[in-house]
Amino acid sequence: WIGENSLFIASIPFYQTSSFINDKVLQEHIKQYETYLECAKRGDDDAMIKIAVALMNGYPIKKDIDTALSFLLKADELGNLKASYYIGQIYEEKDNTKESKQLSLSWYEKGARQGDALAISHLYTSYLHGDSLVNKNIKKANRYMCFTRATTKNYGRF
Numbered sequence: 646w647i648g649e650n651s652l653f654i655a656s657i658p659f660y661q662t663s664s665f666i667n668d669k670v671l672q673e674h675i676k677q678y679e680t681y682l683e684c685a686k687r688g689d690d691d692a693m694i695k696i697a698v699a700l701m702n703g704y705p706i707k708k709d710i711d712t713a714l715s716f717l718l719k720a721d722e723l724g725n726l727k728a729s730y731y732i733g734q735i736y737e738e739k740d741n742t743k744e745s746k747q748l749s750l751s752w753y754e755k756g757a758r759q760g761d762a763l764a765i766s767h768l769y770t771s772y773l774h775g776d777s778l779v780n781k782n783i784k785k786a787n788r789y790m791c792f793t794r795a796t797t798k799n800y801g802r803f
Contacts, residue, residue, distance in 0.1 A: 659705050660695040666704075674705040685716060693720040694727050701735065710735060729756030730764040737778060750778050757789065765789050 659674035659681070666674070678699055684692035693716040699706060700713035714735050721728035733752035739745050753771075756764025769789035775781030 658695070660698040660702070671705055678705050688723070690720040690723040690725040690728075693717070693723075694725060694731065697728075697731060701731070710739070726756070726759045726761045727763070729753070729759060730761050730767065733764065733767070741777070746778050753778075 659677040678696070681692045681695050685696045697713040697716040697720070700709045700716070702708070714732065717728045717732045717735070721732065729752050733749045733756065736745050736749035736752060739749075753764045753768050757768055766789075769786050770776075771779050772782045772786035772789060779785075
């Protein structure tokens, strides 16, 4: 709340990068990032997610996957439902080992069980087409499509 309301000038939040950023907006995003960082350090799990996404994207600060992961793990401990999806994303992109891919899949599945729409959608698409995480499996894809419908119907829970 503090970050978004104290910096009303920046119409695009700092954690959503855009190719249309000018210097003025960049400076506002840096201020906004710093405000959210303070909130994250004080235990705000939503701020932790936004900081982690900024660190994953490398905007408005330097990319730092290890620090992003530490914020996400803390947010997950605090019960933030979005954390699992982003942790899965980090492990999916981390390296091309079977262990990393399995870890990624388990985080996506945790997010899906909690009702996170991004995790459910990612698993649905992965199983529908097959990708680096999973082999194509229409039956599993349909299972996650049912999760998506239930999640939408129940506003985040199924």
